[in-house]
Amino acid sequence: MSEQVRIDAVGRQGDGIASTPQGRVHVAYTLPGELVEIAREGDRGTLLHIIEPSAERIAQRCKHFGECGGCALEHWAAEPYLAWKRSLVAEALAREGVSAEVAQTMPAYGAGRIRAVFHSGRGAKKEAVGFAKRRSHEIVDLDECPVLAPLLEAALPLARQLAKILLSTGKPIDLHVTVAERGLDIDIRGPGKLPKPIESRVVSFAAEKKVLRISLHGEPLAQLMPPTHLIGSVRVTLPPAPFLQATAEGERVLAEKVMQAAEGAKFAADLFSGIGTFALRLASKMKVSAFDNHEPSIAALQAAAKSPGLKPVTASVRDLFRWPLVADELKKIDLVVLDPPRVGAEAQTRELAKSKVKKVAYVSCDADTFARDAKTLVDGGFKLVAVTPVDQFQYSPHIELVGVFKR
Numbered sequence: 001m002s003e004q005v006r007i008d009a010v011g012r013q014g015d016g017i018a019s020t021p022q023g024r025v026h027v028a029y030t031l032p033g034e035l036v037e038i039a040r041e042g043d044r045g046t047l048l049h050i051i052e053p054s055a056e057r058i059a060q061r062c063k064h065f066g067e068c069g070g071c072a073l074e075h076w077a078a079e080p081y082l083a084w085k086r087s088l089v090a091e092a093l094a095r096e097g098v099s100a101e102v103a104q105t106m107p108a109y110g111a112g113r114i115r116a117v118f119h120s121g122r123g124a125k126k127e128a129v130g131f132a133k134r135r136s137h138e139i140v141d142l143d144e145c146p147v148l149a150p151l152l153e154a155a156l157p158l159a160r161q162l163a164k165i166l167l168s169t170g171k172p173i174d175l176h177v178t179v180a181e182r183g184l185d186i187d188i189r190g191p192g193k194l195p196k197p198i199e200s201r202v203v204s205f206a207a208e209k210k211v212l213r214i215s216l217h218g219e220p221l222a223q224l225m226p227p228t229h230l231i232g233s234v235r236v237t238l239p240p241a242p243f244l245q246a247t248a249e250g251e252r253v254l255a256e257k258v259m260q261a262a263e264g265a266k267f268a269a270d271l272f273s274g275i276g277t278f279a280l281r282l283a284s285k286m287k288v289s290a291f292d293n294h295e296p297s298i299a300a301l302q303a304a305a306k307s308p309g310l311k312p313v314t315a316s317v318r319d320l321f322r323w324p325l326v327a328d329e330l331k332k333i334d335l336v337v338l339d340p341p342r343v344g345a346e347a348q349t350r351e352l353a354k355s356k357v358k359k360v361a362y363v364s365c366d367a368d369t370f371a372r373d374a375k376t377l378v379d380g381g382f383k384l385v386a387v388t389p390v391d392q393f394q395y396s397p398h399i400e401l402v403g404v405f406k407r
Ligand SMILES: C[S@@+](CC[C@H](N)C(=O)[O-])C[C@H]1O[C@@H](n2cnc3c(N)ncnc32)[C@H](O)[C@@H]1O
Pocket: 243, 244, 245, 272, 273, 274, 275, 276, 277, 278, 291, 292, 293, 294, 297, 318, 319, 320, 321, 322, 339, 340, 341, 365
């Protein structure tokens, strides 16, 4: 049976939320103020019809919107959408009792996303290649995705051909596709060791399609030339399936904020450094010690750190969740850059709170864990002096940010 509800707000996952006598109900693809007809199942409602649309509703950009789980908010005008992203950060900080001025959200889409994971071999339609549907393992067979960089969007037919070769293994496939400087880098995950005939077809495919490198679970199968990525003026040879910021513009904006925070520092620690997105830029101005638990990324950073014109960089493999840098190791450091995964940097911020470090630039991809860690730093004597939300994941509920702490 259907019912009518009025949407009050957009929640943290990007769904509209209506308060009803039976409790709150989440309705995807709706906007604040809208009167909608829904089919309710528990605390979720499926949108059947928009009775009174919001003035903020805009036309969707992608034909797969509403089916593909990649985007949640293509139907919202840019201004209220960016303000909502800012509110996610401000509200997370308020929940932790951390006061700070949160700047306007900076859109950082540039030419689109430079990495994606295309799935195949799952659900009823095994040959589909794309992203998962909302709340499902079924794959939407994508033939467009406007948020991707043109080279990555153009890789969809290639991914489909490669998946076809790999699907004869009968296993689900993930293709980690990265836009490198001179072409595409693809890491295949999921099928395990390939039978020889399939491996040969993959190698021929790489040569025919001029893919820079195809690797399998991180082990190169075919390489036309090493895939590279430019960090500032330093060229880094990428490990397979590297972590890169989602868009080139996002990387530029985050790095600009980190470099501003670094002004005056002489020795920086870049924690959760990856391949050196911040470390290699900082090294144009100061000594840097970088740490990450991903050996191939640290090896790539060590090699790139030998580039001319850089101050000394040391890069070490270390699990910073289990062995965070302690106060004694941080004695000579005057700036710490943190860029942890979504779970945040709980153990490391506890050590920073006990240390004498004066400045921390915290790059985060999760407002809640950032706010938790911010509280630890503030309780340890830091002040959160600037927070800038940065939107690299257009139309999704994700938000990146840079927080600068000083004492
Ligand atoms: C959000 S990425 C940031 C990478 C880099 N700063 C950049 O911008 O490209 C998070 C990084 O944390 C690293 N990481 C994840 N868990 C870790 C751990 N327990 N200890 C150290 N590094 C870890 C990952 O390998 C990844 O490089």
